[in-house]
Amino acid sequence: MTRTADVQRIIDLDPFRLPLGTLFPLADMAALEPFRDSLDGDHFDYEAGMVQLAVQSHLVRIGSTTILVDACVGEDKERPRRPDWHQRRGSGFLRRLASAGCAPEDIDIVVCTHLxxxxxxxxxxxxxxxxxxxxPKARxxxxxxxxxxxxxxxxxxxxHPVNxxxxxxxxLPVLEAGQAVAVTDGHDVAAGASIVPLPGHTPGHLGLRIGLVGQPTLLFTGDAMHSPAQVFNPDWSSAxxxxxAEAAVTRRRFLAEAAETDTVLVPAHLRGDAMRIRRRQSGFRPVYCSCDGR
Ligand SMILES: [Zn+2]
Incomplete structure (x- = not known):
C-alpha cells in the first residue's frame, strides 16, 4: 500500500493583511504589476496595496502519525502591541481542528518552524x-x-516582552511540561518526514520535508516565504x-530546488493549499496546486 500525506489547513486568522511596504521593505507596487493574474485577490489587494496572508496550522497525517505544523496566534494571550492578537477569544481554531477529525490529544507531533x-x-x-x-500527548x-x-x-x-x-x-510551559524536543537538521519526524534548515527569517528557522514513494515531495517552508509575491521577487525578505540577506539566499536556494525537483511548497501563511515552482526567464513563477500536487 502506498503511504500518502494527508494535509489540511486549520485557520486561526484569515485574512491577515499587511501593507506591502510594512511586510517587505524592499518592495514596490510597480514590481507586482505584471503578476496580477497570479496574485490579485487571494494574495494581494492591488487597490489597497495590502499583502493578504492567512495565519493557520497545517494538519498532516502520515499513516497513523498526526503532525501539526505551527500553532498560530492562539487565544487569551496578552499581545497589547498587536490588537488583533490581543486577548483573543472565540477564534474557532479548536472547533476547526475537530471538524478535521482531530482532537487535541490526537496530535502526536507539533513542528515549530520557528518561535x-x-x-x-x-x-x-x-x-x-x-x-x-x-x-497533551504531543512532542x-x-x-x-x-x-x-x-x-x-x-x-x-x-x-517590551521578548517576542x-x-x-x-x-x-516555556511546553519545556516545563517536558514535551519539547530540541531538534537539529535531518531529524527524522516520521517515516519519510524530516527537518531541514531554512535559516534567515529567524536564526534557527526550519522546514519540514515529506518525501513518500510515489508522491510529490512536500516542503513546509514556514516563514522562509510569506507570499507568492516573493516567488517573483525572491530578494524581498520580510521586515x-x-x-x-540570509533569508533571501535560503529562499533562492529552495525555489531553485523546488523548480528542479518539482517539489510542492507549503508556506505557512499561504492563502491556498500549496504551489509548485516553474522557471521564468531568469526567475521563478508559482503554479498553485493542492498538497497532493494536483
Ligand atoms: Zn509568521
Missing part, C-alpha cells in the same frame, strides 16, 4: 490561570538553535526577518 508569536500561540492554552500544553519539535536564541533574549532585560511575551506563555 515567533504567530507560530506558537496554540502551543498552550489557559487552564485555571496556568498555561498548559494544548496538545513539540523546536530547533535547537532557535530555542537557544529566544531563551537567551528572554533572559535579558528589555523594554510579544510568547516565549514565556507559549514556549520581521532576523537576517534578511
Amino acid at each position: 515567533h508569536a504567530d507560530h506558537v500561540g496554540w502551543n498552550t492554552r489557559l487552564d485555571h490561570g496556568r498555561w498548559v500544553p494544548t496538545f 513539540y519539535l523546536m530547533g535547537r538553535t532557535e530555542l537557544a536564541h529566544w531563551a537567551d533574549l528572554a533572559g535579558r532585560p528589555s523594554e 510579544h511575551g510568547s516565549y514565556a506563555d507559549s514556549v 520581521f526577518c532576523a537576517d534578511p
